[in-house]
Amino acid sequence: MAFYRPLLLVLAGLALAAVALGEGEAFAAFQSSLPHTLRSVQGGQSPLQQFQPSRQESVQAPWTVRGVAYGCGCMALLGLVSSSRGRRTSVRAVRTTLRAVANSVPEGNAVKLFSPAKVNLFLRIIRRREDGYHDLASLFHTVAFGDTLELKVLPDSAEKDELRCNLPGVPVDESNLVIRALKLFREKSGVQRFFDVNLEKTIPAQAGMGGGSSNAATAFFGANLLCGSPATPEELLQWGDDPVIGSDATFFLSEGTAYCTGRGEIVTPVGALPIPPGKSVYLVKPKYGLSTPSVFKALDLSALSTVDPEELLNTFKEKGTSHSSWVNDLEKPAFIVSPELGELKKFLSGADLGFEAVLMSGSGSTIYCIGEPNGGAEAFKAATKEKFEIEGIWRTELMRRASPTAWYSEAA
Numbered sequence: 001m002a003f004y005r006p007l008l009l010v011l012a013g014l015a016l017a018a019v020a021l022g023e024g025e026a027f028a029a030f031q032s033s034l035p036h037t038l039r040s041v042q043g044g045q046s047p048l049q050q051f052q053p054s055r056q057e058s059v060q061a062p063w064t065v066r067g068v069a070y071g072c073g074c075m076a077l078l079g080l081v082s083s084s085r086g087r088r089t090s091v092r093a094v095r096t097t098l099r100a101v102a103n104s105v106p107e108g109n110a111v112k113l114f115s116p117a118k119v120n121l122f123l124r125i126i127r128r129r130e131d132g133y134h135d136l137a138s139l140f141h142t143v144a145f146g147d148t149l150e151l152k153v154l155p156d157s158a159e160k161d162e163l164r165c166n167l168p169g170v171p172v173d174e175s176n177l178v179i180r181a182l183k184l185f186r187e188k189s190g191v192q193r194f195f196d197v198n199l200e201k202t203i204p205a206q207a208g209m210g211g212g213s214s215n216a217a218t219a220f221f222g223a224n225l226l227c228g229s230p231a232t233p234e235e236l237l238q239w240g241d242d243p244v245i246g247s248d249a250t251f252f253l254s255e256g257t258a259y260c261t262g263r264g265e266i267v268t269p270v271g272a273l274p275i276p277p278g279k280s281v282y283l284v285k286p287k288y289g290l291s292t293p294s295v296f297k298a299l300d301l302s303a304l305s306t307v308d309p310e311e312l313l314n315t316f317k318e319k320g321t322s323h324s325s326w327v328n329d330l331e332k333p334a335f336i337v338s339p340e341l342g343e344l345k346k347f348l349s350g351a352d353l354g355f356e357a358v359l360m361s362g363s364g365s366t367i368y369c370i371g372e373p374n375g376g377a378e379a380f381k382a383a384t385k386e387k388f389e390i391e392g393i394w395r396t397e398l399m400r401r402a403s404p405t406a407w408y409s410e411a412a
Contacts, residue, residue, distance in 0.1 A: 105193060109153040109226050114410035115218040116146035116399065117209035118251065119281070119361040119368050121316055124309040125329040128301060133263045137309035139270070139316055140210075140248070142256040142408060143281055145396040148200040149178070149215060151222040158194040165199040177216035181245045185223045188239040189230045195223060204391055206289025208362030210252070216245040217252035221407055233404035241265050256400035256408065259313055270313075272400060275320040281396050282355075282369040282380075286344060287389040290334055290364040298333035305329055321370050326359045334364040341365055344388050353380060 118140050126135040154162070161182050163172040174180065182195055197219065203211030220240055224231050231239060233253075240250045247264040259268040305327050315325045335342030341360075345367050349358040356371035373380035381393045401408055 107155045112150040114408045115149050115214045116142040116408045117203045122312045123328045140251045143396045144399040149218045150198040152196040154194045161194050163197045167201045177212045178219045181216035181219040191227045207366040208364045210248040213246035213248035214252045217249045273320045283394045285366045285391045287391045292363040295334050295363040298336045326357050330363050331360045
């Protein structure tokens with residue numbers, strides 16, 4: 001235990017130096033490194049293996065006297081370690097101190113994050129459950145198309161979160177999944193801080209691309225980051241497993257590729273697929289949307305695909321997108337609800353365009369196309385818009401997080 005005392009003293013000194021000198025970057029480095037150092041102490045690893053503060057350019061950490069609380073938190077931990085007399089520090093005691101530290105986060109700290117959309121590379125419906133939901137098996141993948149979410153820590157006196165959105169009609173009250181996610185973060189972490197949120201929407205509504213769930217997961221990650229990361233990436237996945245913030249939110253807390261089962265909340269991470277970097281994905285969204293309940297209401301359980309989802313998963317793992325095994329059990333009911341959507345897919349799948357694969361994402365109404373169209377992108381867009389009422393056509397690509405601790409990066 002004597003080995004840890006100098007390190008914790010250094011951490012305490014770093015916090016107090018940030019207060020005395022007004023060094024925001026040192027303060028931010030201290031804040032971000034503390035939880036990782038504590039976890040390594042709990043696990044019996046050398047803290048020097050974990051103590052690698054990194055500069056978060058997107059996080060602004062202005063000088064504040066609350067840094068004293070961080071210093072005191074470190075000193076309290078030092079007392080815990082010293083008094084243990086060779087025994088491992090109590091996890092409960094560490095948690096209590098982490099919450100005290102996180103609650104001392106300076107007001108005005110801010111972070112701007114990308115909130116990606118997703119596509120379903122395959123989607124199998126397995127059965128209807130007694131609770132009314134359906135068990136599914138699907139391979140989810142994030143794409144480099146999405147929204148932007150900026151969070152800022154409000155003053156201690158704040159009693160609620162504040163949300164603004166660029167799109168008219170988007171609710172900014174507690175019915176919004178972002179507000180629900182921040183409330184859930186407070187419940188799970190014990191950190192009682194509120195946030196100002198500015199949401200710039202690009203992902204269309206009722207598109208089958210998980211926009212609301214992505215926003216919720218991004219807010220969840222951002223709140224944890226601004227509060228000094230009281231939760232590990234693994235804990236964030238566990239905390240996010242709550243239908244109050246949407247069935248797909250847990251997926252967005254993975255690294256961007258996952259095999260999802262249950263109602264979609266059981267997330268099994270999948271490694272990077274063998275897909276060439278920069279492979280084009282075109283997202284085609286008609287002007288109308290489809291509600292998920294209406295699509296499921298039209299679902300005929302006797303008409304589902306019989307292909308084993310595990311076989312589909314292995315196909316994507318081995319061949320990437322270079323195969324013909326593209327399945328979405330929700331296409332048939334979606335095309336019953338909206339016959340024109342079926343016509344759109346038929347057009348996009350035509351030999352004239354020459355896409356490698358064409359599939360509806362989720363419950364629609366977005367249809368995505370893999371590869372480049374014959375005749376070029378502009379000719380493809382013009383021909384599609386001439387025949388159909390189209391809200392937007394966006395060229396993007398599949399993307400993943402660089403690591404479990406790094407968030408998604410917006411495409412250049």
